[in-house]
Amino acid sequence: MGAIYFRRIELVTSLNELVGYKAGVALTREQMHGFVQADEPDLLVGHDDSMLRVRSEHFDELLCKLLYAVGNIRSPNIMPNHLQMFHRFKKDKRLFPIYLKLSEQWPKFLERGVDEAMAKGEKAIDPRPFFNWAKKECGMEGAAMALLICEGLNEDMHKSSLGQFRRMEWEDVADLVGLFESEKLETPHGEFFDQRFVDFLSHNFQSIDQINWRKFEGLTCEFFHRVGLDVKIGKGRNDDSIDARIWAKGKSATKPPLILVQCKRQKDKVEKVVVKALYADVIHEKAKLGLVVTSSALSPGAQKVCSARSYPVAESNRDTLKKWIGAMRTPYSGIFLGE
Numbered sequence: 467m468g469a470i471y472f473r474r475i476e477l478v479t480s481l482n483e484l485v486g487y488k489a490g491v492a493l494t495r496e497q498m499h500g501f502v503q504a505d506e507p508d509l510l511v512g513h514d515d516s517m518l519r520v521r522s523e524h525f526d527e528l529l530c531k532l533l534y535a536v537g538n539i540r541s542p543n544i545m546p547n548h549l550q551m552f553h554r555f556k557k558d559k560r561l562f563p564i565y566l567k568l569s570e571q572w573p574k575f576l577e578r579g580v581d582e583a584m585a586k587g588e589k590a591i592d593p594r595p596f597f598n599w600a601k602k603e604c605g606m607e608g609a610a611m612a613l614l615i616c617e618g619l620n621e622d623m624h625k626s627s628l629g630q631f632r633r634m635e636w637e638d639v640a641d642l643v644g645l646f647e648s649e650k651l652e653t654p655h656g657e658f659f660d661q662r663f664v665d666f667l668s669h670n671f672q673s674i675d676q677i678n679w680r681k682f683e684g685l686t687c688e689f690f691h692r693v694g695l696d697v698k699i700g701k702g703r704n705d706d707s708i709d710a711r712i713w714a715k716g717k718s719a720t721k722p723p724l725i726l727v728q729c730k731r732q733k734d735k736v737e738k739v740v741v742k743a744l745y746a747d748v749i750h751e752k753a754k755l756g757l758v759v760t761s762s763a764l765s766p767g768a769q770k771v772c773s774a775r776s777y778p779v780a781e782s783n784r785d786t787l788k789k790w791i792g793a794m795r796t797p798y799s800g801i802f803l804g805e
Contacts, residue, residue: 469521475514484529484627489538490636490662501535529627537665540798547618564604564611572615649680659688668795671788674761682731683709686759689790722752735765745777
């Protein structure tokens with residue numbers, strides 16, 4: 467394949483613009499270098515005007531590494547989906563014939579779908595004829611494989627540096643630095659916590675220890691909001707140690723809180739003094755439960771106090787947070803061939 471000549475600053479800028487467009491995230495040069503330095507230690511740092519010769523496939527590899535690093539794609543692998551599926555099924559005597567049959571018919575359905583979409587003035591094609599045919603000819607396994615083929619094409623188009631296709635039409639570009647330094651919670655892509663930060667943490671969960679304390683509160687509230695509860699986040703400062711109040715849907719104006727939440731983004735274990743204070747708040751506000759959400763865990767002493775005194779105080783610890791983030795992350799698949 468061909469090569470492209472860049473000044474180093476042009477390479478950095480081009481990659482950053484593509485990550486911003488595809489993933490909706492703005493990276494600093496230092497962050498970009500950190501994501502690729504294991505394989506490319508000298509590529510993105512150095513004199514800005516130095517000329518670099520970059521193969522086109524190498525440029526795509528760099529883009530995929532960065533998209534994967536921010537949680538935007540499932541794998542940094544640039545191999546086209548049809549080749550990945552070929553290697554996945556080639557030794558399976560039952561599934562490989564199904565794959566070959568679908569691969570033979572897929573271009574015909576795709577061409578027909580594009581023609582129909584253009585005739586209607588639409589910007590997306592309808593995959594249902596292909597699914598229906600695959601199910602009729604090859605059963606549920608065929609339908610499932612047809613879905614993989616469609617999602618794979620979406621992903622190939624999304625990862626490509628040459629096209630304008632992206633899975634999500636981001637309304638703005640979120641500065642990744644803001645996850646760690648800003649207390650701002652307002653975002654068009656989440657009620658309390660930006661979806662792009664959820665995706666980033668899904669691939670970089672260890673960064674939970676460094677995110678801004680207010681963002682940690684927002685992450686907690688975002689989870690409860692998404693499971694359908696009414697959530698009121700605290701003021702952040704001077705909130706009397708209640709970081710959030712949670713009600714059953716539609717009950718926030720008429721009932722005491724269902725849950726009082728205390729957030730503790732810290733490496734040390736949460737001690738019993740926090741549990742005792744939260745218990746007192748639960749009694750005072752007539753809540754059903756107190757919940758400590760922490761990037762660590764309750765200390766043995768705190769756990770013992772809750773158990774021995776039957777405090778209605780529960781714990782959502784580091785393992786719980788990881789499950790929450792996994793549940794909230796953006797599915798890797800998108801609207802089929804949508805613009």
